[in-house]
Amino acid sequence: MDGLTHVAFRRLVAHYGPPDLFYTEMVSVRAVVFQPPERDPYLWHTEADRPLIVQLSGREPELFEEAIRILDQKFDFAGYDLNFGCSRGRARRQGWGAALLSEPDLAREIARAARRATRKPLSAKLRSAPGHNLKKLLSFAEGLLAEGVETLILHPRAPEEGFRRPPRWEEIRELKRATGARIIGNGDVFSPEDAVRMLSTTGCDGVMIGRAALLRPWIFRDVKTKLQGGPLPPPPHPLEPVELFVRYLDLLPETLREKRFTLWLFWYLQNFPFGLYYFGRIQKETSLEAKLDLLRDLLAAEEVPPYPVSIRQNR
Numbered sequence: 548m549d550g551l552t553h554v555a556f557r558r559l560v561a562h563y564g565p566p567d568l569f570y571t572e573m574v575s576v577r578a579v580v581f582q583p584p585e586r587d588p589y590l591w592h593t594e595a596d597r598p599l600i601v602q603l604s605g606r607e608p609e610l611f612e613e614a615i616r617i618l619d620q621k622f623d624f625a626g627y628d629l630n631f632g633c634s635r636g637r638a639r640r641q642g643w644g645a646a647l648l649s650e651p652d653l654a655r656e657i658a659r660a661a662r663r664a665t666r667k668p669l670s671a672k673l674r675s676a677p678g679h680n681l682k683k684l685l686s687f688a689e690g691l692l693a694e695g696v697e698t699l700i701l702h703p704r705a706p707e708e709g710f711r712r713p714p715r716w717e718e719i720r721e722l723k724r725a726t727g728a729r730i731i732g733n734g735d736v737f738s739p740e741d742a743v744r745m746l747s748t749t750g751c752d753g754v755m756i757g758r759a760a761l762l763r764p765w766i767f768r769d770v771k772t773k774l775q776g777g778p779l780p781p782p783p784h785p786l787e788p789v790e791l792f793v794r795y796l797d798l799l800p801e802t803l804r805e806k807r808f809t810l811w812l813f814w815y816l817q818n819f820p821f822g823l824y825y826f827g828r829i830q831k832e833t834s835l836e837a838k839l840d841l842l843r844d845l846l847a848a849e850e851v852p853p854y855p856v857s858i859r860q861n862r
């Protein structure tokens with residue numbers, strides 16, 4: 548998740564209990580090709596946040612090929628994920644992310660170029676096709692699979708919907724049924740029960756969790772516990788993840804630390820009934836230290852409520 552699932556956040560998740568796979572935030576293929584990737588903090592990682600998949604965005608097949616060759620040569624990532632899901636204005640205007648759902652031939656070329664560049668696992672992150680056109684989605688998916696993409700991740704909301712409507716999990720089921728490929732479902736998994744329900748009702752092979760992990764970085768531990776049938780451990784004290792996260796911020800360049808901390812707090816504080824009010828107050832503080840002092844006051848008497856996570860605002 549852009550600006551959020553950097554090395555410091557992934558390290559926090561790993562502290563509580565890692566998922567089977569970590570993903571980077573989206574990284575532009577252009578940036579990888581034209582700037583030294585060793586110096587790109589989006590690509591920084593540690594031993595704890597592995598196996599790590601790099602998510603790549605762009606629209607030029609030759610840049611995907613070149614970027615993956617460079618990354619394969621310089622790092623030991625577990626695989627690559629192609630972004631056909633981002634529906635922000637910038638992606639729409641520049642024709643990458645979910646905009647490529649309407650250019651299936653170009654998307655196939657991207658997949659082919661990526662496959663030429665590496666023998667590592669390749670996945671693609673999709674949204675529903677515009678207007679929830681299922682036929683279009685399935686044909687898009689088949690195109691990618693034919694080029695050697697092995698795993699498809701589906702967030703079943705159409706590009707024009709933002710987060711306004713519930714995701715149509717039945718499209719995950721359809722994608723699995725029609726392609727038989729390895730499918731990872733995504734969208735509104737807000738509790739360990741949701742993860743179990745997504746697996747059982749759609750037949751998908753895995754579950755990707757986004758926003759709920761920002762609020763509860765320990766959710767992957769809880770999902771695994773639930774799948775094994777055990778009782779859920781209690782959540783940590785609300786201040787614990789904050790203090791840990793601040794420590795892990797040292798893994799990022801100094802210039803990014805406060806910005807990334809504040810960005811995460813917008814989500815994390817939504818755990819609490821007055822969280823967005825707290826966030827407004829925190830934002831007025833001008834240093835990381837001052838923000839932390841205020842948080843210690845505000846969160847001292849709070850408790851993390853039971854699942855499900857409820858998202859009050861998406862931005």
Ligand SMILES: Cc1cc2nc3c(=O)[nH]c(=O)nc-3n(C[C@H](O)[C@H](O)[C@H](O)COP(=O)(O)O)c2cc1C
Pocket residue numbers: 548549551572573602630632633672702733734735736755756757758759861
């Ligand atoms: C702030 C934010 C940033 C995101 N950045 C990315 C991204 O970089 N790449 C991507 O594939 N999806 C991105 N997404 C979409 C999520 O991966 C996911 O598909 C979506 O939030 C639905 O899953 P969830 O209900 O578990 O959050 C982002 C979502 C949010 C809210």
